[in-house]
Structures are given as C-alpha cells and as structure tokens.
Amino acid sequence: MCGIAGIFHTGTIKPVDPSRVTRMCDVLAHRGPDGSGVWTGPGVGLGHRRLSIIDIEGSPQPMQSADERCVLTFNGEIYNYRDLRRELEGRGAIFRTDGDTEVILAAWERWGEDCVKHLHGMFVFALYDRRERKLFLARDRFGVKPLFMAELSDGSLAFASELKGLLAHPLLRRDVDPLAVEDYMTWGYVPDHRSILRGVKKLPAAHTLLLKHDSPVPEPQRYWDIRFDKRHSAKPQDLEAELLHHLQQAVESRMVADVPLGAFLSGGVDSSAVVAFMSQTGRGRVQTCSIGFDVESADESSHAQRVAELFGTDHASRKVSADQFDAIDTIAGMFDEPFADASALPTWRVSQLAREHVTVALSGDGADEAFAGYRRQVFHAHEDRLRGLLPSALRKKVLGPLGDAFPKLDWAPRPLRAKSTLQSLAGSGAEGYASALSAVPPEIRFGLYSETLVRQVGDYSAERMLIDVMKRAPARSGLDAAQYADLTFWLPGDILTKVDRTSMAVSLEAREPLLDHRLVEFAAALPERLRVRRGQGKFILKKAMERYLPDDILYRPKQGFVTPIAEWLRGPLASKARGIGRSAMLARTGWFDNARIAEIAEAHISGRSDHSRLLWQLLMLDRSLARLGIA
Template sequence: MCGIAGLFHCGTPKPVDPTRIERMCNVMAHRGPDGSGVWTAPGVGLGHRRLSIIDLAGSPQPMHSPDGRAAIVFNGEIYNYRELRRELAAEGIQFRTDGDTEVILAAWQRWGVNCLHRLNGMFAFALYDFSSRSLLLARDRLGVKPLFTAQLADGSLAFASELKGLLAHPLLRREVDPLAVEDYLTWGYVPDNRSILKGIEKLPAGHYQLLRHDAPPASPQQWWDISFADRRRGNERDLEAELLHHLREAVTSRMVADVPLGAFLSGGVDSSAVVALMAEAQQAPVRTCSIGFDVAAVDETSYAAQIAELFGTMHQARQVGSDQFDAVETLVEMFDEPFADASALPTWRVCQLARETVTVALSGDGADEAFAGYRRQVFHAHEEKARSLLPAPVRRGLLGGLGSVWPKADWAPRPLRFKSTLLSLAGSGAQGYARGLSAAPPEVRLQLYSPDFARRLGGYRGEQPLIELMSRAPARSGLDRAQYADLKFWLPGDILTKVDRTSMSVSLEAREPLLDHRLIEFAATLPDNMRVRGKQGKYLLKRAMRRYLPDDILYRPKQGFVTPIAQWLRGPLAEQTRAVGASNILAQTGWFDGAAIGRLAESHISGRSDNSRLLWQLLMLDRSLQRLEITG
C-alpha cells in the first residue's frame, strides 16, 4: 500500500520539476513511510511513497521494466501476481524482483490495456510507456484505491492518491464546486462523480485513462462493470457450496504478506466470517482487534469477544470514551474533502489499535452491498412490491400528498415514522431509494440554502446521479438496482473512502476479501430470494456461515459501527453546534441561511428533534473549508 503522484503534459512535453512531485508525495508520507522515489523525463514525472508489504527489500518505485521501455508507480496489491508471474515467465519474460509491481509492467507489455482484466486486486497506478509516449492511469474494479486528477493551467495533468497531494501543487486552483456542496449535503460525502473543488476529478472505479503527449486529455474509459442481468441456477445447497468456495478463495488470497497480518473484528456477521475463514486457513492464531464505546447502546465488544474466544484469536480490545469529539480536526485533515460519516472515528481508532501489532488487516467491508445486508435494501425490496400494486399517479397523488403533511416524528418508535415511507412510495423505485439513502431530503436542504445559492444550483439535486445510475443499471429487479447503486455509488464514495483514509493515516494496509470481484460477480447472479428472505438480508451468506458461526451472531439485529454524535451535539459540542449557523466561514460563502441553521441546532439541542446527522455535516463542512482556505 502506498501513495502515488505525478505530472503529465498532454501536448508539448515540457520539463517537469522533480521538487514539485516530491512535495506532492511528501504530504502523503503517511501512506508510505518506508521509502520514496521520484523520476522525471520530458513531459512526465512519477512519484511514490512506499509502505512495504511484499518483497520488503526489493521493488523500489518508480520502477522501470527490464528493457527500460516502461515505468510505473503503483498503490495497492495484486493478489494473483504469482500466478501471472508464472504465466509470463513461461513465455520467456524474466523478472528481477519478487513483488507484484514488476508483474504489472510485464502484463502491460504483454497484453496492453487488456492486462487490467487479468489483475485480481486493489490498485491505482500510473504507467508510462516510452514507445507510445503515453501514460495509463488505472483504478481497480470497485474503487478500493483512490486516484485524483486535475488539469493545470500550464497544460499538464496532475494526479495523486489523495486530494492533499494535488493541493501541494502551486498551480492548483481552489474554487468550490457548488454542485459538490449540494452533493455533500445530500449524502454526507462528495461522491466519486465530483470533487469539492472545480477542475478536480476522481478516476471512476473500474476505469482507465490513456493520455498521450500528442493529443488532448482523453476521457476515462470503463473496463469493468458489475451486472445483475443474469440469474444463477441451482438448488440452495449447490449455491451455498459455490459461495463458500468463493469466500475461501477471497480470504486466503488476501493473507499473503511479508509483514504481520490480522483482522478487524466487530462481532458482526461479515468480520466474523472473515476471521472464521482465516482461522481455518492457518495454524497460528489470528490476530484480531475491536473498538468499543462507553455508551452501551453502540458497543459491540462483547460479540467480538465471543468470536475471538470461539476461534482462539490473539484479541485486542479497547474502549474509547464518548468524549472523542476532540478528534474532529484530525478527521478533517485526514479526508481533505468534507466527510460526515461519523463511523470514520471508530474506524480510525480500530486502525490505530491494529497498527500496534500488524501492518495488514482484513476487514468485512463489502458483504452488505453484495448480498443485500442493509435494512434499506430489504425495505426497498418490499416497497417495490407495494409500488407494483398501485399505479404511479395514485401513488404520487395519494401517498405523496399524505406524506407531505405527515409530521416528522423523530421521537416516535420506528413503526410510527411514516413520513419517509409515504414520500418514498410516492416516487419511482429509484427516487424512493435515493430519498431513503440520502442524509437530508431536498426540501430540508432547500430550507438551509440562501436564495442566491439555490439559484446557482440551477435546479440540480444531489439525488440525480444515483437515480440515473439505477435507471440504467444492468438489472432485473428493484433489489438489483439498489445493490448496483450501492456498489457503484455508496461503496467507493463513502465506505471505501473511509477505510482508505483512516487506515492509511496510520500506515496500515486494509484489505477487503468480501470485495473480491469473483465473489461480487457470483453474488450479483443470485436470485432475489437467495439475498433477501422475509425481513432478513444476506440470506445465503448467513446460511453458508452457519457451520462456523452461532445464530446469535448471524441473526441478531444489524447495528453498524456508530458514534454517539447526537449525544455529543446536545452535550459537550452544544456550543459548537449553535456556532455553526453563525460561523464566519459558512457566512462568508453566502450559501446558507444562518438563522435556519440556528433553528435546526436549537431544535436538536432541546431534544425536540434529531438533527444530528445534518448538523454534523455542517460542522465538518465548516472545518473542511477552513482547512482548504476557502470562503466561497
């Protein structure tokens, strides 16, 4: 795992200053504390920060091919590199190192862009080919590893693993994209189709970009997509056996490392499944770690301890206080863009704990997206059945009208909170899912915007990209479309961003075996009833893991990795909550109605409503704009 950065001139190959690339890399030193390197040639420069995982003494980067015709900087891991190396060696290709970086170089020279389909792993890399005078930027299938790009005023294209790498370049403009603010208020993060700053893009997951000196920048091209269009045939027992095969392959392939390796263990289904399969695959005890809070309602450490005892792991657990709000500034620096997923805090803490004993940690991320483990996916599957019973005009008129006047009862038991359900059912399946997934519905966001900012949006709503994504999904059912959106939009924008930044901030490599593309592709072919059965999601996965895990782990209500934000904003952060509406930074932007934010804050502090998610978003936006030195 590493950090990469570089510059490429699309046009006249101007000289590249190596000190600029060095500065871009050095601000990402946390991603690679074990080594660094910079290489430049007319019109191109590559920089690298290394976290040594495989071939510790070899594989320095930037790396050149043995014939000197290609150079690469690479962030990630290729889990099948040994198989590829044997195949390439059988064709006469000789290798000088024992790592996976040189295998990518050889694969490019043998197969060109098609080499991407051969790679099983997580990666973002930049590969310069001298003979074609081209630069290949590529990102893995699901977007585990990030890559930011920006077109600069001097005609060069800059790229880096994190936004801070681009911010280190003196020619980068710092102007906020208003559409990104709307996106952020909608989702709690800036999705991969946009960046908080104008002119900066994120190479989409499963895409590559091929740049040439003699041509303007080419658009990214998709090289992989997930399809829900086909259905796997077979009885439940056969599907369960096939699933277990994919799970074992995914876990064992990610256990290859020349450094200490362990796993995150929350006590939920997914991390417990990963630990169970790791324990099956090795004789030595698995190293595991978990984090708990001193608020009983959000603490899961007892379940983690149960799994640790069951599999005899070397377990570390640590409880953090509910007063961890002092880490806000650290989180802001970690993410660069505003990021309001409050689970980033415990994720960072568990990464810190893991790094005390291991350099690589396996996580359970990805199973909810692939196997329909989120409550919202289960609800959506049932809502789609309800939609099919009523014509769209009836739903829009009757349910939409009723939902618009139904009170927002945050204080009421969940079954009595009908407002969101009524409004969701009034729209299409995609519109309803977008509403349910969003952090704040459009009518609430519009109340916070100033009239001028609302006009600047030109009618754009943050839900639109997700709705469009679902409408063109290669899918057969509403459940398919919801999962497709989660895999393509939510997963790279929120979950994988969170894990990448928090783990890399402490120089820890996180690996996600449940995001093995072969496993994901298999899961997408399962019939709906193998994913959702009644009120249960992840049906087949839970059935497959019953031979390993007890029912009280498999079938207990899903809790998630949460933080007591609502309590913080009513208690120790109450004054900061009140101050958000009067913030100098937010006020100078002219984007918001300060009085409306003030009313939102007072309603939350008094306990009349739970506005914690939206207030946390505003607080993190305020801090992020301060760090980016932007006022509008």
C-alpha cells in the same frame, strides 16, 4: 500500500521539475513511510511513497521494466500476482524482483490496456510507456484505492492518491464547486463524479485513462461492471457450498504479506466470517482488533470479544468517547474534502489500535452491498413489489398528497414512518431509493441554503445522479438496482473512502476480502429469495456461516458501526453544536442561513428533534474548509 503522484504534459511537452513531484509525494508520506522515489522524462514525472508489504527489500518505485521501455508507480496489492507471474514467465517474461509491481509491467507489455482485466486486487497505478509515449492510469473494480486528477494552466495533468497531493502543486486553483456542496449536503460525502474543488476529478472505479502527449485528455473508459441481470439456477445447498469456496479463496488470497497481518472485528456477521476463515488457514492465532463506545446502545465490543474467544484470537479492544472528538480537525485533514460519516472516528481509532500490532488488517466491508444486508435495501425491495401492484396514477395522485400531509416521525422505526413510505411509493423506485439513501432531504437542505447558493446550484439535483445510475443498472428488479447503486455509488464514495483515509493516516493497509470481484459477481446472480427472506438480508451468507458462527451472532439485529453522535451532540459536544451557527468560516462562504442553523442546533440539544446527522455534516464542512483554506 502506498501513495502515488505525477505530472503529464499534453500539447507542448515541457520538462517536469522533479522537486515539484517530490513535494506532491511528501504530503502523502503517511501512505508510504518506508521509502520514496521520483522518476522524470520528457513531459512526464512519476512519484511514489512506499509502505512495504510484499518483497520488502526489493520492488522500489517508480519501477522501470528490464528493457527500460516502461515506468510504473503503483498503489495497492495484486492478489493473483504469483499466478500471473507464472503465466507470463511461460510466455517469456523475465522477472528481477519477487513482488507484484513488476508483474503489472509485464502484464502491460503482454496485454496492453487489457492488462487490468487480468489483475485481481485493489490498485491505482500510472504506467508510462516510453516507446509509445503515452501514460496509462487505472483504478480497481470497486474503487478501493483513490486517484485525484486536475488539468492545470500549463497544459499538464497532475494526479495524486489524495487531494492534498494536488494541493501541493502551485498551479492548482482552490475554487469550491457549489454543486459539490449540494452533493455533500445530500450524501454526507462528495461522490466520485465530483470534487469539492472546481477542475479536480476522480478517476472512477473500474475505469482507465490513456493519455498521449499530442492529444487532449479523453474521457475515462470502463473495463468492468457488476451485472445483476443473470440468475444462478443451482440448488440452494450447492450455492451455499460455492459461496463458502469463494469466501475461503477471497480471504486466503488476501493473507499474502511479508509483514504482520490481522483483522478488524466488530462482532457482526461480516467481520466474524472473515476471522473464521482466517483462523482456518493454520497460520497461528489471528490478531483481531475492535472498538467500543461509551454509550451502551452503540457498543458491540462484547460481541467482538465472544467471536474472538470462539476462534482463539489475540484480541485487542479500546473504547471511544466523546472527549476524543478533540481530533475533529485531524479527521478533517485526513479526508481533505468534507466527509461526514461519523464512523470515521472509530474506524481511525481501530486502525490506530491495529497498527500497534500489525501492518495489514482485513475488514468485513462490502458484504452488505453485495448480499443485500442494509435495511434500506430490504425496505426498497418490499416497496418496489408494492409499486408493481398499484397503478402509477393512484400512487402519484393519492399516495403523494397523503404522504405530504402525514406528520414526520423521525424518531419512529422505519416501518412506522408512514410519511416517508407514502412519499417513496408515490415516485419511481429509483427516486424512492435516492430519498432513502440521502442524508438530508431537499426541503431541509434548501431551507438552509442562502439565495446565493440556491442561485449557484440552479436546477441541479444531487439525487439525479443516483437515480440515473439505478435506471441504467444491468438489473432485473428493484433490489438489484439498489444493490448496484450501493456498490457503484455509495461504496466508493463513502465506505471505501472512509477506510482508505483512516487506515492510511496511520500507515496501515486495509484489505477487503468480501469485495473480491469474483465473489461479488457470484452474489449478484443469486436469486432474490437467497438474498432477502422473511424481511432479513444476507440470507444465504448467514445460512452458509451457520457451521462456523452461533445464531446469536448471525441473526441478532443489525447494528452496524454506528457512532452515538446524537447523544454526544446533546451532551459533551453540545457546545460544538451551538458553535456551528456562529461559525465565521461558514458565514464567510455566504452559503447558509446561520440563524436557521442555530435554531436546528437548539432543537437537537433540547431533544425536540434529532438533527445530529445534519449538524455533524455542517461541522465537518466547517472544519474541512478551514483545513483547506478555501472558503
């Protein structure tokens, strides 16, 4: 795992100052503390920071091919690199190192742009072909690894693993994009189709970008997609066996490392399944790590301890409390862009704990998206079937007004929140799911916006992008479309961003075996009845894992990595909640009605309403703007 950065000139070819690339890489030192390197040529510069995982003594970067035709800077791991190496050696390739970096160079020389279709893993890389005089950028299928890009005033395109790498370039403008503020207030993060800064873009997951010196920057090209429009026809027991085979392969392939390796363990189905297969490899006791909370309702550490005892792991555990939120500025600095998933704190803490023992940690991320494990997906599937039974006119003319008139019951369980259900049924399935996934509904966030921000946002709606994603999804049902949206929109923008930044902040490599693309392709073709049954998601995954895990782990109510932020903002963090409305930083932006924010804070602190998510979003926006110095 590493950090990369670079500069590429289009139009007029200008020399690249190596010290400029070095500065862009130096701010990424946390991603790669074990080594660094810079290579420059006419109109191009590539930089690298290395965290040594495979071929520790070899594989320095940027790496040149044996004939010096190509130069590569690479962040990630290619899990099938040994198989690819054997295949390429059979075609005449000669290797000087034992790692995966040189395999990418050989794959490019054999397959060109199609090389990415042969790579199984998590990656972002920049490969410069000196003979063809072009730069090839590529990002892995799910967007596990990030890449930020910006076209600059001198005619160059700069890129880096994190936004802070671009911020180290003196020509990058720090103008906030108001549409990104609307996106952030809607989702709690800035999705991959936008950046908090105007002119900065992110290379989308499963896309490549081919740059030439004599051509303008083109649009990225997709090389892979997840298809939900096919169905397996095999018997359920055969599909269970095939699922276990995929799981075993996915986990074992991600245990290749020349450094200590362990796992995050929450005690839920997903991380427990990963630990179960790790324990079967015969490589000794697995190192596991978990985080608990000082609020009992949010603490899963006892379940993690039980799984650890079941598989005889070397288990380490630690608790997170509200007084640790003194690190808010540190967290904001990890993400650069505003990021309001409150589970970033415990994810960072469990990464710190893991780094005390290992350099690589496997996680259970991805299973909820791939196997329909989120409650919102299950509710959406039920609602979508109901939509099919009711005429569109009835839904719009009767259910819509009824939903508008129904009292809002945020405190109630989802099945009893008739207001949101009726409003969801009145619209399309995509509109309903966008509403369910959003952090702050439009009537609340626009009630906070100033006239200035409303004018800047115009008729843009953050929900529209997700709705469009669902409408064009290769899907056969509403559940398919919801899972597709989660895998392509929510996962890279929220979950994978959270894990990448918090783990890399402590120089820990996190790997996601449940996002092996072959496993996800298999899951996407499962009949719905094997994904959701009796109101429960991940049915076939839980059924298949019955031979490894006890029922009270498999079938207990889903809790998730939920931070008790609502309780903390009413107690030890109440002063921070009150301070949001008085924030000088937010006031300077002119984006919000600060008096309204103060009212919302008091309503939350008193217990009259739960505004914890909104308050946390505003707090993280305030801290991010302060860290970036762009407000």
